[in-house]
Amino acid sequence: MDAFFESGLGLERFFNQPFNQDEGKGDNASPDYNPSQSSSSIDRALSVSPLAKIIRDTVNMADYDHPMHDDIGLGPSVVIHEADSTAVKFEASNVSLPMMNSLRRVMMAEIPTLAIDLVEIEENTSVLADEFIAHRLGLIPLHALGADKLMAQRDCECEQYCDRCSVRLSLHVKCTTDENMNVYARDLIVQSEGDDRYPQRGHPVINDPDGNGTLIIKLRKDQEVKLDCIAKKGIAKEHAKWMATTAVGFEYDPHNNLRHTDLWYEQDPKKEWPLSENAKHEEPHPEGTVFDYDAKPSRFYIRVESSGVLPPDVIVKQGVEVMQKKLAGILHELHNSGDNGMGGAGDEYDGPRSPDVDAGGGDNWDGFQTAYGAVNSTANQSAWGNAGGSTTPGYGTSYGNSGGYTGFN
Amino acid sequence: MSNTSDFLILKEDHTLGNVITEQLRGMSNVMMAAYKIGHPNVPEVLLRIQTDGTITAREALSEACKSLVLAYGQLETRFSSEMSVQTLLQHPEPVRADGGAVNGTI
Incomplete structure (x- = not known):
């Protein structure tokens, strides 16, 4: 516990320590998960990915004398007003509105979680159509702690799905009594080999006092449902079933x-x-x-309410991580195209680049820095770019050449 | 103009565009920074940066990203330490949502 008391007070510690060095054993906010596990695994994941290296180097590089950070003494500060297992309410000051707004957007749309995405139906004699049940299954909240360490299915080497990129759940129920039978989320059985670090990952979230979870379907006598579900990692930008938050309050x-x-x-x-x-x-x-007229907002009141798949404080922390990775992605591209003789956009296609190998699992937002490259200079200047107006192959063709933008040159 | 550059950021949106331009505007050697999303269905952000010539637009973008990574990092550190204090205050003995004791796993 000593560690965090220091970390809360001194900038010295913050800047002299490697980023994300085990952030103190008292790091957990919500009692629902094991703190030491979570922080060490974040460490592990961050220590391998190239983006994480950029983030770490950037943070370590900072010191008081650096002119770039002369305002860092007034950096963000946080006061937590309320916290429980479902929501956290906090106040952030000395931050800019765009920074907090981006954090809000990211927490709502880009935190990776797990949801059923593929359903293989073997038997369905219930009153509901297959696709109807599949849709209902997709909306069932699944525990997502550790979901960020799962591979994105489209980046995985496997043919269709495997334990590194998905969690398999099965459901087999048949009503044998005269009384109607309710089928609940608790009847879903996880078939995949779990990760010891995240024993709950992929299990349905069950919060009601009876321990039933979401009602999936009701069955009459002799009706049967037998199916397999594949839960994959995803973000809410793609489908709302992957949302980690229900509501994010934001006020200044x-x-x-x-x-x-x-x-x-x-x-x-x-x-x-x-x-x-x-x-x-x-x-x-x-x-x-x-x-x-020059006044700018600097205090923000934020309330993050979790949908139950992740503890609320983890959502905030992962939101920050997602933002940092986005920024690191840009830095990565800027530096990469700079190393090869300021070649500009074309040089990013020297050859195929393997996707990031992230031991803990791929990041689905890493897509932007794989084959097509994140940042393209379309500059019309000779200093470091060749001819302007070039855009990425493939991407450019489908959406029209970026030359279209030169309209406002 | 040799002090101006356009950057096309693929698969990003206002989340990144807004925060970066705002950060750039705060830098003393950046004269202009703006972004646009040409069409809401096209996941591209066009970012234009004009500097006063003492640094290149590319350097400006790099600096802005670094400061932001740092600021977010500090936000996270502060949040985490506050959160541990809060947890300690609320649950001297950690309990699970269902009232059971924490036994090391979930």
Whole structure:
């Protein structure tokens, strides 16, 4: 526990320690998962991926004297207002609005989780059609702790699916009584060999007092359902079934001092609009204050509510990780095309590049930095780019040449 | 203009475009930074950076990304340490959601 008390106070520790060095045993927020497991495995994953190396190097490189970070003394700070197993409410200050907004967007749309994506139906004599059941199965929340360490199925070497890129669940139920039978998520049986680090990964989330989980189907006497499900890693950008959050509350400037909102009113907006819960943390500007046109929001009140597949604090942490990986992807591309003689876009196609081998599993957002490359200079300058307007093959052809953009050159 | 560059970022959206341009605008040697998403169905971000000439646009982009990685890293560190304090305050003895004791696994 000593470790985190220090880490909360001193920047020295933050900058002198390798990034993501075991972040303290007290790192877990939610009692629902094992802290030492989770932090060490994040370590492991980060230590192999090239993107992670960039992130680590960037963070380690920073020091007080570096002119780039002269504002770092005022870096982000966080106060947690409430936390339980389903939601965390916190306040972040000294951060920019775009930074927090990106974090919000990423937490809602790009946290990798697990959901049933493929259903092989062997027997279905129920009243529901096959595709109807398949859809219902897809929406069942599955424990996703460790899902980020799973390979993305499309990056996996296997023919169709395997234990490294999927979790297999089976369902075999038959009603033999006169009374109708309910089939619940608890009846899904995980067939895959699990990962010892994440024993719950792929298991249906069951939170109700009876321990049933989601109701899948009801069966009459002699009706039978027998099927196999393949759960894959995915992000909510592709399908909402992969969402890790249910709702993300996001507020700043509760007194509307910055006038970012124009409140509709009949007589008096102050009387007609109740103050939000967060208003108690800030003071309204007194009457008659001269409006500051340069003022920018810097305090944000965020409430992350988990759908149950991941503890809420893990969602926040993974959100940060996803953002860092996106940025590292750009750095990676910038440096790569710089090394080979400032060749510009064309040089990224020297040969096929194998996808990132991430021992803990591929990252499906890594797609952008594989074959087609993440960043292309379309610059019209000779300093480091060749002729402008070049775009990636394949990608460019399907969406039209980027020359179309030169319209605003 | 030798101090201006366009970057085409594939498979990204406002999540990345907005945060990067805003970071670039905060840099003293960047004169202009903007992005556009030409069509909402096309997953491409076009980023244009104009600098004052003391650094290249490419360097500016690289610096911006590094600062952001760093800032997010600090946010995460602060969040984690606050979270452990919170957990400790709430659960001196960790309990599971169902009331059972934590036994090392989930």
